[in-house]
Amino acid sequence: xxxxxxxxxxxxxxxxxxxxxxxxxxxxxxxxxxxxxxxxxxxxxxxxxxxxxxxxxxxxxxxxxxxxxxxxxxxxxxxxxxxxxxxxxxxxxxxxxxxxxxxxxxxxxxxxxxxxxxxxxxxxxxxxxxxxxxxxxxxxxxxxxxxxxxxxxxxxxxxxx
Numbered sequence: 001x002x003x004x005x006x007x008x009x010x011x012x013x014x015x016x017x018x019x020x021x022x023x024x025x026x027x028x029x030x031x032x033x034x035x036x037x038x039x040x041x042x043x044x045x046x047x048x049x050x051x052x053x054x055x056x057x058x059x060x061x062x063x064x065x066x067x068x069x070x071x072x073x074x075x076x077x078x079x080x081x082x083x084x085x086x087x088x089x090x091x092x093x094x095x096x097x098x099x100x101x102x103x104x105x106x107x108x109x110x111x112x113x114x115x116x117x118x119x120x121x122x123x124x125x126x127x128x129x130x131x132x133x134x135x136x137x138x139x140x141x142x143x144x145x146x147x148x149x150x151x152x153x154x155x156x157x158x159x160x161x
Contacts, residue, residue, distance in 0.1 A: 049131050056144070057158050059124035064158070066150040069116045082152040085110060087117040088161055093142040095135045099125035105145070117148040 066085075074080050088106035093099060102121050107114050134142045145161040 049134060052127070052129065052131055052134070053144075053160055055129075056124070056127050056146075059127065060120045060146075060148075060158050063123035064116060064120035064148065064156070066113055066116055066148070066156050067154055069110075069112050070150065073110070073112055080110065084149055084151050085113055086147050086149040087114045088145065088147050089117055089121060091121055091144045091146060092139075093125075093127060093130060093144070095130065095132070095140060095142070097125075097127040097130045099127075100141055106147075108148075108150070113148075113150060120148075121146075 070080070085108035086106065087104070087108040090101075090103045090105050091099070092101040092103075099122060102118050104114055104118065108117075130142055136143065147159050147161045148156070149159070150156045
């Protein structure tokens with residue numbers, strides 16, 4: 001530093017380190033209804049463990065290709081109406097992040113899209129470092145409800161329901 005003073009060390013993380021720790025995509029969970037102030041719903045399991053959920057989402061995005069499924073099923077885009085298609089899945093994990101079960105709880109209306117969402121979960125598993133606080137004491141499982149939506153624009157999103 002100037003005048004013989006040692007300069008302060010830089011404590012900023014790299015974007016790579018931050019992405020590996022917290023996930024590469026932002027959270028798409030709705031926050032519009034949260035109040036402003038020192039106490040609000042942000043201190044819930046849903047938000048306290050956002051980095052874990054973001055890692056799940058990122059892993060799923062690497063394996064989920066609904067656009068390719070629709071291109072195979074409807075190459076001319078004339079078979080299916082242009083509308084949002086959402087598949088909801090209930091995922092159960094073991095305390096170590098291994099996949100225990102995937103269950104379809106809402107169909108998109110297109111079996112192949114539902115199957116693609118299920119496949120993406122199976123391929124992305126196991127999910128590392130699940131917080132112990134998410135494990136249900138009775139079942140000894142972590143339950144996660146995810147919605148997989150293919151939008152008419154071709155964009156696709158995964159959100160916790």
